[in-house]
Amino acid sequence: MTDITLLPQVEAFLRRRHTLFIDGGYVQSHSSQTLEVINPATDQVIAHVADADAADVDAAVESARRGFQQWSQVAPAVRGNVLLKLADLLERNREELAQIETCQSGKIIQVSRAFEVDQAAHFLRYYAGWATKISGQTLTPSLPSFAGERYTAFTLREPVGVVVGIVPWNFSTMIAIWKLASALVTGCSIIIKPSEFTPLTILRIAELAVDAGLPAGALNVLTGSGRVGQALVEHPGTDKVSFTGSVPTGIAVGRSAASAGLTRATLELGGKNSAGFLRDVDLDTAVNGIIEAGFLHSGQICAAAERFFAHRSQIEPLMARLSERLGKLHIGSPLDERTEFGPVTNRQHQRKLEGFFAKARAENNTIIHGGKPMDRPGCYVEPTVILANSLNDSLLNEETFGPIATFLPYDTEEELLALMNHTPYGLSASLWTNDLSKALRMVPAIHAGTVWVNMHTLLDPAVPFGGVKSSGIGREFGSAFIDDYTELKSVMIRY
Template sequence: MMDASDNQIDGLRLLLSGKLMEGADTVDVENPSTNTLLAKAPQASHAQLDNAIAAATRVSDWKQDDALRRATLRAMSEIMSANRDSLALTLSLEIGLPFKVAQDEISASATFLLYRAETEAPLDVLHDDARQRVEVVRKPIGVVGAIIPWNAPMLIACEKIATAFAVGNTVVMKPSPLAPLTLLQFGELVSDAVPPGVLSILPGGAELGAALVAHPQVGMISFTGSIRAGQAIMVNAAPGLKRLSLELGGNDAAIVLPDADIDSVAPRLFMGAFYRSGQVCAAIKRLYVHRDIAASLIEALRNVAETAVLGDPFDPAVTFGPLSNRQQFEIVKGLVDTAVSQGGSVATGGSPLNRPGNFFPPTLVTDVDESNPLVQQEQFGPALPILSYDSIDDAVDRANSTQFGLGGSVWTSDVDAGTAVVRRIQSGSVWVNRHGLVLPDTPFGGMKLSGLGRANGNVGFDSYAELQTVSVAKPREAKSR
């Protein structure tokens, strides 16, 4: 078993323009497995934020030096890979991920950095003939303010850093005060590999985030988090017409067609809903099952759920750790309790474990409809409402009758039929016989209130760039007499 006492997480410092320094204050970070103090993390002051932004603005060679940017991203990726277990240990301690899952997040984060080190921003040539050359190039915006959530801090941070750097931007990052430790450790590890001014990592609360958004020298805000917070960012960013990339909440629907192979799809549906205890923006959060197979699929899902092992994230036998913080634990518990009080039935789970920590088992809830808060809201935890339907048109209408539009999926033995149905789902990403797969080369983002812009792939460059049209008239040859 991994020994969590091996990690030194006290004394972490801010990364500010290439220098490691103490914060102006501290915040208590709890261990979600025990609800006891894990560490006191530094918090940045407004003056430190101003200094970081000023330093990021002064950087000049970075914008033009593509080779330097690639080398920096490659070096950061190598450092992450070399320190995978240490970073994963911190990640497990502060957000409760099973250690193996935390290792996977660190490896995926390194992959995102390496992907951008090895890809080029698109160059669109619209005309190139005897008369003219017209092309569209991607230019850096300047300083990108990156605001990171608590649920997958390392992966989301690296996705933002990688694309911002690849275009030529600098980054001032604000981790969540609920999960700052892994990013602070990352900052210490890469401090010598990143040119001064290019990256600062400054944890803080809502006031610091608001100051970052409103700062006149910040040209773009890249945010992952709730719809409400995203709306507030749009308001605060409006005076400066800042560029925005917003990946906001999701309430992803999965539709299981009547021809689905229950034994095959049940384990994959379960992981689509409950991976990382459901604390994933693109997790399955509503499950629509054809009435003919609903009872059989619920039984199959219950059988999978009852194999789950909750406990110490560093025990290799454990498959699910605690919810990442007490606030989210109370939200999930409240939604399940309300569902039951309004007539819902719990097929499995439903109650917290009788032990310290934020442990809530995978929970299946039936006998609810669209009016129930567990269906209406983004639960962001291990509680899945299961709803039956009679016609595919009805299932699609119900899946789309929401303000959310992040992801959706269809499950079937007929891939062509599933593809036809999934195209009708109003979400930024849709899948057939899978859910939530996000890759560095695949655009990802939301429709409706689930966000603006797209991350990843070539499309992702455009969210972090100003598009400039370059039109050149070519000299005409003199007419011969």
């Protein structure tokens, strides 16, 4: 094992006494409680962060309200330029940010560099381009004229106000960037609540945002447990919540937001995503697709596939080929550039995955590969392949959010579509085939917010992303995000 050497500035950052980021700088929490940040690859405590309390929530909301009053009056082009400068700073500090991220999340360093930093900068530049393109419409009302009067009307897009961005632990940098970019480009201010497992990188990015020219209060970061997020959602001074996370927690957040005076909510939740392989796909292509769809970042991606359907004639050789490939993965330290598969992000999640392995055995599923934690320090579990007995088995219905690919055979393409849609969730799905005509006919029949063909998991900022059914409300990316971060105001004039 050959780990890269941590940069001196990373080691210095980890040694800090981390506080809250409010009103443009670090402030001490009113609470004396702290939370440990643990490196999931080593089980070592690498930092402590503040566990914010109610007084801290009030302070952050007051800061964000002041920040909103200033930031919402900034010219759109200036807002866009600040995001562009922040993108430049992310790239300039690429290795530092990637190393901090890998230390806190266990994400392999190559993924931290390519996705958490490079893609985050790409998304920032995309959102910056929208700053000067948010517009309304002019309309001509059909009201009757009694004395020669006339009418005209137009619509305005106005920022919704103070946004609460609740960020999960799986992609703590990139998802935070999605939320803060959406809020800031539309003229909103934002309070980021990172996961207690991965709170460090966004604290460093908040510093960079100030260097990029963001005024005090426009971006605030509150670290702490889940109760901090709940307090922000329920606070009368916040206007919108953007939540990414599990379905049960998202439903609870949505209910809290609705009860708190109908606070606007965008909910990007997980689910039980499907990948269907048509009979014409060769085994090597299918294996590569399965690894892309289900095993990137140890399966800890909300859009990752967990349910895999292959034709009955191919399923056994496909799983055998996949098992062979998984057995050759380089599993190791996420700071080793040779590593292809690292730990899951926290001990709690590792234990949850162990529970799924136990369920598979209790239901007499066939474990083709893996199926247990790894005997080494850290939160490692084996990449796992399971053959289910029926569509009712737990691992075809419950989100694992881990490196577990569960398979079931099908006989006809009609059955394949029925199997893929047999879930209360609908975030994403993928079809794999050499017959594009057939794929385009099948895509409309799949109940998911995103359907990939011959690919899975990869996102682009120009393409809207979000779920149907129990997988969420609202859309990220494209122009669709504008609807969720602005209010539409109608103006009518008689003259």
